[in-house]
Amino acid sequence: MGKSTFSVNLAWAALAQLFEFQGRPGRVGLMDCDIYGPSVPLMMGLGGSRPEVQGEGTDAMLVPIERHGVKVMSMGFLVDDNTPVVWRGPMIMKTIQQFVQNVRWGELDVLLVDLPPGTGDAQLSLVQTLPLDGAGDCDDAAARCDERRAQGRLDVSKVNVPLIGVAENMSFFIDPAGNKHALFGSGGGVLTAEKLGTTCSARCR
Ligand SMILES: Nc1ncnc2c1ncn2[C@@H]1O[C@H](COP(=O)(O)OP(=O)(O)O)[C@@H](O)[C@H]1O
Ligand SMILES: [Mg+2]
Numbered sequence: 001m002g003k004s005t006f007s008v009n010l011a012w013a014a015l016a017q018l019f020e021f022q023g024r025p026g027r028v029g030l031m032d033c034d035i036y037g038p039s040v041p042l043m044m045g046l047g048g049s050r051p052e053v054q055g056e057g058t059d060a061m062l063v064p065i066e067r068h069g070v071k072v073m074s075m076g077f078l079v080d081d082n083t084p085v086v087w088r089g090p091m092i093m094k095t096i097q098q099f100v101q102n103v104r105w106g107e108l109d110v111l112l113v114d115l116p117p118g119t120g121d122a123q124l125s126l127v128q129t130l131p132l133d134g135a136g137d138c139d140d141a142a143a144r145c146d147e148r149r150a151q152g153r154l155d156v157s158k159v160n161v162p163l164i165g166v167a168e169n170m171s172f173f174i175d176p177a178g179n180k181h182a183l184f185g186s187g188g189g190v191l192t193a194e195k196l197g198t199t200c201s202a203r204c205r
Contacts, residue, residue, distance in 0.1 A: 002169030003138045004034070006204065007114040008043045015110055016069035025069050027109040031099050032074035033126060034116040035092050041076035044068070051077050054104070062103045073103045093125040100129050119155040127159045134164035137196065156196075165201030166193040172205050 011030040019027045032040035041047050044067050051073065052063040064071035075095065087095075105111065113132075115122055126132070135154055156163045168189025173181045189200035 001138070002167075002204070003117070004032075004039045004043060004114050006136075006138045006167050006169060006202075007112050008040060009204075011070045011110075011112050012044070012068045015112075019109060020069050024109065026066065026071065027107070028069065029064065029071045029073075029105050029108045029111040031103075031111060031113045032072070032076065033096055033099065033113055033122045035075045035087065035095055035122060036116065038074045038076035040072060040074045040114055044070065044072055046072060046074075046077070047081075049077055060102065062098075064103055064105060071105060071108070073099050089121040089125075092121040093128075096122065096125040097129050115154070118153070119158050123154060123159055127161060132161045135159070135161045136164050136167060136201075137192070138167045138169050163196055163198045165199050166196065167202040167204060168192075168200055169204050171203035174205060 007030060011028050016025075016028045019025060030040060030044075032038045034040075041049060046065055046067055049065050051065055054061045054063060062073065064073045065077065066072070113126060113130075115126070135156055137153055166189050170184060171182065171186070171189065173183050175181065189203060193200040
């Protein structure tokens with residue numbers, strides 16, 4: 001748990017601010033490929049936003065919505081909150097292709113992609129559409145002993161993408177006096193990373 005939260009914070013709090021600081025604003029993109037449950041719009045404060053469409057027919061391009069220096073595209077911008085998306089694999093594939101080809105991303109330094117859990121239609125469509133530099137996994141400390149969670153993980157061997165690292169979410173809590181507590185114990189991220197043959201690159205509160 002925490003993939004979307006981590007993606008949003010990485011895009012906004014880490015990367016966009018870093019590029020802004022370097023005098024290169026607007027170079028971070030966040031593509032929300034969780035077609036059934038897009039949570040990025042809400043987390044970026046963009047609930048209810050609709051992207052501008054430029055051009056017509058097959059040439060139509062969607063303009064990503066920019067917030068906090070991050071260019072965002074999400075299925076959540078295109079469907080009504082109360083209408084569940086009930087699509088099969090080919091529709092997911094088509095949407096992901098459109099998010100890559102028919103969105104005016106401009107020149108980016110980094111494009112982050114937020115995915116649903118597991119290795120399903122979205123993951124497979126994505127790797128067939130875009131060459132990826134790497135994948136990250138987000139393990140929350142509360143669930144780290146639960147082997148069933150492994151089923152929700154991205155199987156990088158199936159998608160042939162290098163695993164960059166593991167982020168341990170909900171790693172600690174800081175109380176009002178400033179003391180740090182590892183509510184769910186510690187070391188879970190490292191354990192997961194070892195199992196996956198990578199490193200635990202981040203611990204988030
Ligand atoms: N470190 C955290 N501290 C507090 N709440 C969190 C944290 N990480 C995730 N959450 C909350 O848990 C819920 C699920 O997180 P989310 O990022 O949507 O998970 P995922 O994308 O992996 O399904 C959200 O309501 C989110 O706000
Ligand atoms: Mg999510």
